[in-house]
Amino acid sequence: MTSVDGIFSCGNALHVEGQPGSFRVSGNACKRGEAFAISEQTAPMRTLCTTVRTGFAAVPVLPVRLSGEIPKEKIFDAMAAINAITLARHIAIGGVIEPDLAGLGVDLIAASGLLRPADG
Numbered sequence: 001m002t003s004v005d006g007i008f009s010c011g012n013a014l015h016v017e018g019q020p021g022s023f024r025v026s027g028n029a030c031k032r033g034e035a036f037a038i039s040e041q042t043a044p045m046r047t048l049c050t051t052v053r054t055g056f057a058a059v060p061v062l063p064v065r066l067s068g069e070i071p072k073e074k075i076f077d078a079m080a081a082i083n084a085i086t087l088a089r090h091i092a093i094g095g096v097i098e099p100d101l102a103g104l105g106v107d108l109i110a111a112s113g114l115l116r117p118a119d120g
Contacts, residue, residue, distance in 0.1 A: 049063070059114045062087060062112055065111045066106045081101050093111065
């Protein structure tokens with residue numbers, strides 16, 4: 001397992017043994033590596049960067065990201081919700097396209113200024 005959460009990037013050195021509630025982690029260079037290894041065993045989370053369709057011929061898709069992490073098993077739910085969206089308005093980078101995407105508690109955010117409003 002690889003942790004890139006801390007400043008040391010534990011590489012492939014992380015090893016987890018034991019059962020939930022009594023995990024032992026080795027190979028971590030910092031506490032973040034240990035926390036990452038345990039969370040990967042108990043409740044893996046992921047971030048998501050993708051594109052959303054637009055109604056603009058000059059910019060047919062717009063890069064987007066989530067405002068936070070979601071449970072790994074909910075990635076397909078998030079993508080289904082994103083694939084159902086066609087953005088028909090101009091939006092600045094960082095603008096919220098869809099609040100609380102699919103009830104996951106994260107917002108879908110514009111990751112590009114390609115469709116920024118003319119005034120900003």
